[in-house]
Amino acid sequence: MGPVTAGVLQLLALVGALALAHIPLGSYLARVYSSQRHLRVEKWIYRGIGADPDTEMTWPAYLRGVLAFSAVGVLFLYLLQRLQGVLPGSLHFASVDPAQSFNTAVSFVTNTNWQSYYGEQTMGHVVQTAGLAVQNFVSAAVGMAVAVALVRGFGGSRTGELGNFWSDLVRGTVRILLPLAAVAAVVLVARGALQNFSGIHEVGQFTGGSQQSNGGAVASQEAIKELGTNGGGYFNANSAHPFENPTPFTNLLEIFLILVIPFSLTRTFGLMVGSVRQGYAVLATMATIWLGFVALMMWTEFAHHGPALQAAGAAMEGKEVRFGVGGSSIFAVSTTLTSTGAVDSFHSSFTGLGGGLTLLGMMLGEIAPGGVGSGLYGMLIMAVIAVFIAGLMVGRTPEYLGRKIGAREMKLAAAYLLVTPALVLVFTAASMALPTPGHSMLNPGAHGFSEVLYAFTSAANNNGSAFAGLNANTDWYNTTTGLAMLLGRFLPMVFVLALAGSLAGQRPVPVSAGTLRTDKPLFTGLLVGVVLIITGLTYFPALALGPLAEGLA
Numbered sequence: 001m002g003p004v005t006a007g008v009l010q011l012l013a014l015v016g017a018l019a020l021a022h023i024p025l026g027s028y029l030a031r032v033y034s035s036q037r038h039l040r041v042e043k044w045i046y047r048g049i050g051a052d053p054d055t056e057m058t059w060p061a062y063l064r065g066v067l068a069f070s071a072v073g074v075l076f077l078y079l080l081q082r083l084q085g086v087l088p089g090s091l092h093f094a095s096v097d098p099a100q101s102f103n104t105a106v107s108f109v110t111n112t113n114w115q116s117y118y119g120e121q122t123m124g125h126v127v128q129t130a131g132l133a134v135q136n137f138v139s140a141a142v143g144m145a146v147a148v149a150l151v152r153g154f155g156g157s158r159t160g161e162l163g164n165f166w167s168d169l170v171r172g173t174v175r176i177l178l179p180l181a182a183v184a185a186v187v188l189v190a191r192g193a194l195q196n197f198s199g200i201h202e203v204g205q206f207t208g209g210s211q212q213s214n215g216g217a218v219a220s221q222e223a224i225k226e227l228g229t230n231g232g233g234y235f236n237a238n239s240a241h242p243f244e245n246p247t248p249f250t251n252l253l254e255i256f257l258i259l260v261i262p263f264s265l266t267r268t269f270g271l272m273v274g275s276v277r278q279g280y281a282v283l284a285t286m287a288t289i290w291l292g293f294v295a296l297m298m299w300t301e302f303a304h305h306g307p308a309l310q311a312a313g314a315a316m317e318g319k320e321v322r323f324g325v326g327g328s329s330i331f332a333v334s335t336t337l338t339s340t341g342a343v344d345s346f347h348s349s350f351t352g353l354g355g356g357l358t359l360l361g362m363m364l365g366e367i368a369p370g371g372v373g374s375g376l377y378g379m380l381i382m383a384v385i386a387v388f389i390a391g392l393m394v395g396r397t398p399e400y401l402g403r404k405i406g407a408r409e410m411k412l413a414a415a416y417l418l419v420t421p422a423l424v425l426v427f428t429a430a431s432m433a434l435p436t437p438g439h440s441m442l443n444p445g446a447h448g449f450s451e452v453l454y455a456f457t458s459a460a461n462n463n464g465s466a467f468a469g470l471n472a473n474t475d476w477y478n479t480t481t482g483l484a485m486l487l488g489r490f491l492p493m494v495f496v497l498a499l500a501g502s503l504a505g506q507r508p509v510p511v512s513a514g515t516l517r518t519d520k521p522l523f524t525g526l527l528v529g530v531v532l533i534i535t536g537l538t539y540f541p542a543l544a545l546g547p548l549a550e551g552l553a
Contacts, residue, residue: 007298007326010252014259014330021260026267026279032175033148033168034272042170053167058160059501062149065165066142066493070109073135077105080131081123090124091199091214103478108135110489111143111371113225113232113341113464114481116473120214120235125197128234133221137181140228141172143339143373146493147265150377151272153500154401160505162497176261177228184223184257191253192246193219218243226257229371231341231464239331239344240320251323251344255331258340262369263287265376273401277519282379284524289368289531290337293361297329300354318349318468329354336361339371341464348451348468355467356547359454362461363539364531365420371462377496379527383518384413384499386530390516390523399515402508409502416495421538423460423484428453428542430480437476442469446553450546455481460488 001009038046038053046053057065078101080087085095096104100117107114108131117123123132145168152162189195198215218234222244225232235241245251263283270279301315302325319328328345335342336358347358361368367378388405391398398405431437431452441448447469454467459481466472472481517523 003324003326004298004302006324007302007329010248010326011294011330014252014255017256018259018263022264022267022283025260026264027271029176029261029264029268030271032171033163033268035171038167039174042167042174045170045174046166049166051164051166053164053170055164056159056161057164059149059162059497059504062162062165063494063497065169066146066497067490069138069165069169070142070490073109073138074105077108077131077135078102080127081105084124084127087124087126089126089197093122093124096122099475099478100473103482104132106482106485107464108132108230108232109139110462110485111139111228111230111339111374112459112462112485112489113230114459114466114472114485115232115236115464116478116481118236119233120216125216128221129217132232133217133224136221136224136228136230136232137173137177138169140177140224140230140372141169143229143371144172144176144261144265145169145373146496147373147376148268148272150380150496150500150503151269153503154380154403155273156504158505158507160501162500162504177224180261181220181224181227184227184253185220187253188219188222188250191250192242193222193250194243195219213243222254223257225342226254226340227261227372229258229262229338229340229375231335231339233342239342240346245344248323248327251327251331254342254344255334258334258338258342259290259369261372262338262375265373266369269376269380275401275519278401281519281524281527282376282383284521285527285531286367286369286375286379288524288528289364290333293333293337293357293368294330297333297354297357298326300351300357301325301329303351315349315351315354318346320344332358333361335465336463337364337366337368337370339366339374339462339464341458343465346468347454347465348447352446352547352549352551352553355450355454356543356551358465359450359457359543359547360535360539362457362463363421363424363543364535365417366461366463367531374462378492381413381416381496381499382531382534383527384409385417385534386523386527387516387518388413389530390526394514394516396514396516399509400518402511403503403506404509409499412495412499412502416492416499417534419491419495420460420488423488424453424456424539425542427456427460427480427484431456431476434476437474440471440474440477442471446546446549450550453542453546456484459484462489 081096081101149162196215200214239245266283270276387398451470
């Protein structure tokens with residue numbers, strides 16, 4: 001079997017598995033967030049945190065819950081790293097320095113999981129499990145909670161209420177992420193992933209020295225890092241490490257875990273707004289962009305440009321031979337079109353155009369299908385923009401799901417769209433203009449610029465993957481990427497929840513003959529075009545200086 005055929009078969013198997021999971025999982029998610037019943041363990045948690053899960057919240061109250069919970073998470077994780085040197089189970093690793101502790105705490109709380117450190121040489125068992133793994137669960141649950149709040153905004157009726165943040169947070173963790181991650185972890189262990197709490201031991205000898213490695217609860221963290229679209233890795237090699245991702249089967253499983261909740265949330269959206277067809281329209285938009293990116297990525301990596309690539313049969317530099325170009329291409333597209341950031345190959349080693357596709361995937365806003373929760377609310381913001389543009393074209397007041405899109409709604413949607421590009425471009429420009437940050441670049445010219453652009457694109461979009469080659473463990477990059485992650489996560493949430501509150505306070509508009517049908521292929525095509533055009537106009541100059549210049553050279 002040729003490598004191209006193998007890649008296509010992997011893609012077909014993945015699409016089939018996602019299709020089988022879509023209806024049952026999407027329906028289950030809708031039941032979870034619509035249920036009036038609380039599980040016993042959930043009641044214990046509510047008592048422990050002093051929350052009333054039945055109190056309806058307006059958008060400011062919901063936002064205060066999101067920000068307060070996240071602030072406590074940042075503080076706890078920061079202190080855990082600073083105290084690592086005196087904690088048991090630290091594998092004798094020293095406490096993490098302040099700048100890196102801040103960067104890592106912000107990274108995991110914001111669902112970014114950007115890592116400017118070597119995991120197996122920096123973090124002990126306590127920080128990995130009690131700190132990083134816990135945030136993998138709750139940061140993903142926060143994203144789903146905000147998405148559900150926006151969906152309720154479309155379905156509300158002049159109440160202005162969006163549900164209860166604490167109830168949504170706990171249910172997302174207890175009823176969705178924990179059971180799914182447990183099953184996935186068992187499968188990973190069965191296929192060879194590591195799961196223990198062993199210390200540092202020698203794993204091999206060679207002339208002049210030996211190789212050492214430490215164990216850890218790798219499979220359980222690997223499961224939730226993919227399922228919650230978190231990213232990061234127990235080891236520095238991330239999902240290219242055989243302890244995290246042993247076989248081609250586990251590689252495909254991990255891609256499935258990355259995509260299954262974001263794609264299934266479209267059905268949840270359709271059920272909660274009372275029109276499954278609306279969910280299918282959003283799903284079709286996401287699937288069209290994702291499949292298009294996968295096809296383009298495979299083409300660029302199998303194109304055989306240059307004698308080295310022709311001799312290897314494809315662009316094999318930086319890729320694991322056990323996954324091949326096909327598996328690596330699907331993983332790279334899936335991880336950058338979501339907010340996952342895990343990698344099974346090194347994006348800096350992709351062809352110029354292939355590396356550009358990973359950048360562009362994040363620049364779209366990671367909405368195809370996007371992160372857990374964040375992908376859905378990002379796509380719904382794009383849908384609001386699309387119906388506004390369509391309304392301008394035909395001279396009608398734009399409406400979406402029975403809600404009028406007026407000046408306030410458009411201002412909030414526009415602010416959402418502008419935050420992330422502003423962070424990316426301003427921090428990238430500052431890094432290129434100042435003398436010291438440039439010393440972190442491994443490569444000169446267009447590729448070196450792409451390293452810096454990728455770092456801030458990844459941070460501001462809460463992705464977490466790295467282009468490699470950039471030494472990001474400096475005070476400048478630890479601080480600036482930390483700020484980009486914080487602002488890139490929570491400022492958009494402010495605008496999303498404010499939009500949800502505005503929509504929830506409206507009286508539903510009845511459907512008329514002039515209403516734009518947003519559940520038809522025509523709207524799907526319009527939405528795809530809006531996503532690509534807005535991103536192209538925003539980022540094209542920066543892309544032209546980096547991956548496009550390199551790819552066309």
